[in-house]
Amino acid sequence: MIWVAVDAMGGDLGPEVLIKGAVWAAREHGVGIILVGLKETIEEALANLDFQGLPIKIAPATQVVEMDEAPSEALRRKKDSSIRVAFELVKKGEAAAVVSAGNSGATLATALFVLGRMEGVERPAIATVFPTLKEPTVLIDAGANVDCKPRHLFQFGLMAAVFAQEVLACENPRVGLLSIGEEGGKGNQLVKKTFGLFKQSSLNFVGNIEGRDIFRGDVDVVVCDGFVGNICLKLSEGLADAILRMLSREIKASFSSRLGYLLARRAFDNFRRRVDWAEYGGAPLLGVAGVAIICHGRSQEKAIKNAIRNAKEFAERSVPEKLQQSLLNSKDLFLIKSQVG
Amino acid sequence: MIWVAVDAMGGDLGPEVLIKGAVWAAREHGVGIILVGLKETIEEALANLDFQGLPIKIAPATQVVEMDEAPSEALRRKKDSSIRVAFELVKKGEAAAVVSAGNSGATLATALFVLGRMEGVERPAIATVFPTLKEPTVLIDAGANVDCKPRHLFQFGLMAAVFAQEVLACENPRVGLLSIGEEGGKGNQLVKKTFGLFKQSSLNFVGNIEGRDIFRGDVDVVVCDGFVGNICLKLSEGLADAILRMLSREIKASFSSRLGYLLARRAFDNFRRRVDWAEYGGAPLLGVAGVAIICHGRSQEKAIKNAIRNAKEFAERSVPEKLQQSLLNSKDLFLIKSQVG
Numbered sequence: 184m185i186w187v188a189v190d191a192m193g194g195d196l197g198p199e200v201l202i203k204g205a206v207w208a209a210r211e212h213g214v215g216i217i218l219v220g221l222k223e224t225i226e227e228a229l230a231n232l233d234f235q236g237l238p239i240k241i242a243p244a245t246q247v248v249e250m251d252e253a254p255s256e257a258l259r260r261k262k263d264s265s266i267r268v269a270f271e272l273v274k275k276g277e278a279a280a281v282v283s284a285g286n287s288g289a290t291l292a293t294a295l296f297v298l299g300r301m302e303g304v305e306r307p308a309i310a311t312v313f314p315t316l317k318e319p320t321v322l323i324d325a326g327a328n329v330d331c332k333p334r335h336l337f338q339f340g341l342m343a344a345v346f347a348q349e350v351l352a353c354e355n356p357r358v359g360l361l362s363i364g365e366e367g368g369k370g371n372q373l374v375k376k377t378f379g380l381f382k383q384s385s386l387n388f389v390g391n392i393e394g395r396d397i398f399r400g401d402v403d404v405v406v407c408d409g410f411v412g413n414i415c416l417k418l419s420e421g422l423a424d425a426i427l428r429m430l431s432r433e434i435k436a437s438f439s440s441r442l443g444y445l446l447a448r449r450a451f452d453n454f455r456r457r458v459d460w461a462e463y464g465g466a467p468l469l470g471v472a473g474v475a476i477i478c479h480g481r482s483q484e485k486a487i488k489n490a491i492r493n494a495k496e497f498a499e500r501s502v503p504e505k506l507q508q509s510l511l512n513s514k515d516l517f518l519i520k521s522q523v524g
Numbered sequence: 525m526i527w528v529a530v531d532a533m534g535g536d537l538g539p540e541v542l543i544k545g546a547v548w549a550a551r552e553h554g555v556g557i558i559l560v561g562l563k564e565t566i567e568e569a570l571a572n573l574d575f576q577g578l579p580i581k582i583a584p585a586t587q588v589v590e591m592d593e594a595p596s597e598a599l600r601r602k603k604d605s606s607i608r609v610a611f612e613l614v615k616k617g618e619a620a621a622v623v624s625a626g627n628s629g630a631t632l633a634t635a636l637f638v639l640g641r642m643e644g645v646e647r648p649a650i651a652t653v654f655p656t657l658k659e660p661t662v663l664i665d666a667g668a669n670v671d672c673k674p675r676h677l678f679q680f681g682l683m684a685a686v687f688a689q690e691v692l693a694c695e696n697p698r699v700g701l702l703s704i705g706e707e708g709g710k711g712n713q714l715v716k717k718t719f720g721l722f723k724q725s726s727l728n729f730v731g732n733i734e735g736r737d738i739f740r741g742d743v744d745v746v747v748c749d750g751f752v753g754n755i756c757l758k759l760s761e762g763l764a765d766a767i768l769r770m771l772s773r774e775i776k777a778s779f780s781s782r783l784g785y786l787l788a789r790r791a792f793d794n795f796r797r798r799v800d801w802a803e804y805g806g807a808p809l810l811g812v813a814g815v816a817i818i819c820h821g822r823s824q825e826k827a828i829k830n831a832i833r834n835a836k837e838f839a840e841r842s843v844p845e846k847l848q849q850s851l852l853n854s855k856d857l858f859l860i861k862s863q864v865g
Contacts, residue, residue, distance in 0.1 A: 193580050251707060316766050326704055329712040363667055363754040366592060371670040371751045394755040395762030410712045410753055413704040414735040415759055421736030422760055425657050443784045 184215045187494045188278035189487075190268035191220035191228075192247040193285015195480040197517065199457060201284060207259050209237040211488065217242050217278050220265040242277075243421045244268040251416025251481060254288035258296055270297035273473050279408040279498035280474035282465065282481045282490045290475065292466060296469070301507045303516045306331070307470030308339045308409065309477055310346055311416055317400030321347050321356075325466055326413035333376040336406055337384070341516070342469040343404040345509040349502055356403035361411060362422040371524055374406065381406075419436040463487025467497060469506065474498050481499055498516035525556045526581060528835045529619035530611040530828075532569075532587045536821040542625060543569040547830025551795050552829065555836040558583050558619050561606040562838060570724020573673035587608040591821060595629035597644070599637055607631055611638035616850050620839035621815035623806065625823045632668050633764065639814040642848045643859045647672070647812030649680045649750065650818060651687055652757055658741030662688050662697075666807055667754035674717040677747055678725070682857070683744040683810040684852045685727055690843055699743035700733035702752060708732065714749065722747075725856045806831025806840060810847065815839050825856040 189205045191198050202225065205216045218225045219235040222243040230240075247262040252326055257264060258320045269294050272278040283290045291307065300307060301468040308324035322342040330333060340358050347356035360378055362370035369391060381388040392402055394415070407415070434440045464486055474497045476490045499505070510516055530546045532539050534541045540858040543566065548559045556579040559566050563584040587848050590597040607626055613619040624631045632648065641648060649665035654665075664684040669676060682698050688697035701719055703711035708719045710732060722729040722845060733743055738756070748756070775781045804826055805815040815838045838844070851857055 187595030253709075316769060329704065361755060363751055368594075371749075374751075394760075395765075397759060398762045398766035407755075408712075410704055410715075411755060414702060414748075414752060415755065417704075417735030417737060418756055418759060419735075421739045422763050423767060424736075425739035426764060428657060428750065430771075437790060440790060443786070443789070445784070449785075477639055484814075 184213075184318040185249050185279045185280075185495045185498050186215035186217055186278045187421065187491050187498075188219050188239075188242065188280055188289075189351060189491065189524045190216045190265045190269050190281065190283035191267040191281050192223050192244070192287050192482075193250075193290075194478070195250065195373055195482045196483070197308040198224050199228050200484055201487055203232065204482070205491060206239065207484060207488040208491035209234070212492045212495060214270070214491060216240070216491070217272060219244050219269040219272070220232060221245070221247065230269045242268055248286050248289045249261060250286050252289060253285055254286065254292035256285065257289040258292050261507040266293045267297070270294055272472045274298060279492035280476065282476045282478065282487070282494050284478035284480055284487065287326065287477050290477055294468055294471045294473070295474045297361040298471050298475075300509060301470050301472055301503070304338055304342065304470035306335045306338065307468050308342065309466045310343050310469050311412075312351070313397060313405075313419070315400030316339070318353070318403070319351060320397060320403060320405055321351065322397070322405045322407070322412055322415065323469065324407065324409040325416050326409045327468065330410070331373065333380055333407040335393045336377040336408060337453050337515075338470070339405060340381060340386060340406040341508060341510060341513060343406065344501070346467070346469060346505045347503050349401070349500065350497070353390075353403045355387050355409060357389045357401070358386050358406060359389050359396070359402035360402040361394070361397075361405050361407035361415075362391035363391065363393065365391050377406075380518065382501040384518055385513070386515065462509050465466075467493070472507070473503055526621075526836045526839050527556035527558055527579075527619045528621045528623055528832050528839075529558045529583065529613045530623065530832065531606045531610050531624035531626050531631075532559040533585070533606040533626050534579075534591075534631075534821075535819070535823060536591065537824070539565050540569045542828055543758065544573065545823070545825040546799060546832060547573050547575045548617060548825060548829040549578065549832035550580055551825060552576070553833045553836060555579075555787050555832060556614060557581070557832070558611070560585050560610040561587070562588065573830065583609055583613060586744045591627050593625065593627055593630060595633035598627065598630040599635075604777070607634045608638070615639060621666070621817065621835035623817045623819065623828070623835050625819035625821055626817050628667065631818055635809055635812045635816045637812070639812050641815075642813055642844070642851060643684065644851045645679055645811035647676045647679065648682065648809050650807045651684050651809040651810050652753075653692070654746075654760070655808070656739045656741030659694070659744070660692060661741060661744060661746055662692065663738070663746045663753055664757065664810065665748065665750040666757050667750045668809065669750040671751070672749040673791055674712065674714060674721055677714070677718040677749060678721040678856075679811070680721060680728060681745060681747040682851060682854060684747065685725045686847045687808070687810060688744045688845070689848050690841065691838070692744070694744045696728050697739050698730045698742070699727050699745040699747065700730050700737070700743035702735070702746050702748040702756075703732035706732050706734065706735065718747075721859065725859055727856065733852050747865055755863050763794050771847045810832070813848070814844055
């Protein structure tokens with residue numbers, strides 16, 4: 184059985200939601216769950232739930248990293264935090280993966296500190312799956328690295344291409360570099376220099392893509408720095424939400440529309456499910472030597488459940504090992520060593 | 525009468541669309557139009573239109589700047605381009621404003637070269653109006669400057685605040701800095717340094733905002749560099765379009781939904797109008813000594829018409845003069861002189 188260590192203390196909505204999601208995952212996906220955190224809090228939350236016969240354990244941790252705590256501080260001062268204990272379980276081989284909706288900076292820093300980096304990767308990055316008009320697209324980096332160099336972006340692209348191939352079953356993934364014009368000469372200094380690296384690589388590089396192209400689904404991997412990527416991610420969430428609100432408002436404004444809404448409700452529900460980020464369940468941290476899935480701080484039960492399912496699949500399919508192997512086999516890693524950037 | 529010089533050769537859809545939009549503006553908004561470009565092409569397009577009695581003139585230009593031409597090249601080699609002639613008309617006092625859907629880099633470079641910068645502004649920037657759940661929000665810079673320094677971003681904020689006050693009638697506009705976390709310490713190096721400048725200023729600075737906050741309408745001005753801003757703008761267009769497509773698809777998939785759609789159609793139409801970027805009509809270039817409105821390359825007639833209306837209002841209300849006056853009166857301009865950045 185695959186065991187997943189779940190940080191039961193992180194997230195904006197409190198331990199109950201995380202623990203409910205974890206129990207749900209154990210029941211639905213046959214995955215072993217290790218709930219990591221304050222023992223009493225976890226036991227209290229479990230008391231209200233039916234988890235009889237399910238593979239659920241508790242790993243106590245006496246400290247909690249706050250959502251706005253500086254990652255370096257958390258790492259130095261909270262050596263018995265739920266995040267830290269969760270990664271130690273992976274290190275000791277007692278768990279195959281970590282899922283956390285807590286402080287993402289601290290999760291990243293702890294993953295790096297405890298598990299270390301893959302060979303050839305200087306900066307692990309967060310990969311997010313975006314729904315598009317066609318197949319889903321992987322955007323990397325969704326927020327782990329705010330100030331990047333061209334070789335970092337290039338490594339992100341290498342990793343996400345392997346991810347798309349292994350996890351999304353996408354053959355020969357098309358990689359696009361997020362910029363503000365399609366020609367290679369368009370963009371900021373970072374993107375212009377990165378373009379050259381991708382151009383020389385063996386990746387299926389389709390060149391620059393613009394913001395509007397992401398949702399068309401014409402590329403499988405979108406590469407950008409974590410500052411831009413995080414803004415794209417959150418802007419998309421905010422806009423999708425705003426559009427649905429505006430549309431509901433318009434519909435409620437007239438009687439015939441209200442009637443229409445009732446009839447069209449099923450379509451609305453299907454649609455919401457399609458753009459529901461929760462369905463995708465967390466974003467993997469690529470480049471650390473192990474499986475770590477980072478969830479939105481405001482993740483609901485379902486998002487947690489799906490993230491745990493993803494973590495289990497990652498571990499089952501040995502995604503980190505395949506990623507490392509692909510990176511080492513790739514001639515592209517040497518490319519960056521011979522280039523300035 | 526206010527005369528607006530319209531670059532009749534720019535844009536992706538050809539001169540007919542631009543000229544139709546211009547004639548429409550002359551009829552609906554009582555604005556004088558100077559169509560700038562190849563005389564024959566303009567006359568041909570006009571031959572099919574009814575413009576009797578409308579204040580429409582032609583200013584011939586023998587060259588056309590291509591959409592993908594390097595701005596510096598265009599400026600150096602095409603001294604009789606439609607963009608260049610249009611700005612010369614403003615310089616000579618024959619027109620009060622320029623509207624162009626052509627090569628935006630060349631439009632920016634030519635505006636700077638012919639009209640010059642406002643005092644205190646190092647980098648003119650493009651301001652775009654975003655629809656939100658509440659009042660519209662101004663995002664600056666939407667693409668003029670890709671690599672910025674903190675003082676540039678600060679100047680963008682100063683200009684957009686005056687713009688929001690003068691044009692959107694927003695009192696004491698709330699200014700937010702686009703970043704990836706709300707605390708001042710979050711963001712990339714550029715944003716962290718810029719935060720300090722805004723914090724010390726007399727602006728109504730509300731701190732960092734995240735991508736998802738833009739559409740809530742809780743700030744009146746969103747400041748970012750032109751790389752990030754252009755990606756936000758295009759991503760929003762692409763996502764809004766994708767969401768409407770997905771929703772239509774879902775609705776067409778079932779009969780009862782189709783019936784529902786017919787009834788809800790009015791709501792859909794109202795909604796589309798609300799998120800229709802064309803309604804807003806172009807983005808002003810703030811910081812040049814004159815009125816210049818940049819339109820999307822794919823602008824339809826209506827967008828051109830609305831952009832011309834905006835250009836006219838800008839000129840009527842002496843927005844550039846007020847902007848310059850406000851900047852000179854502001855103590856905040858001195859702030860940046862005494863700071864590193």
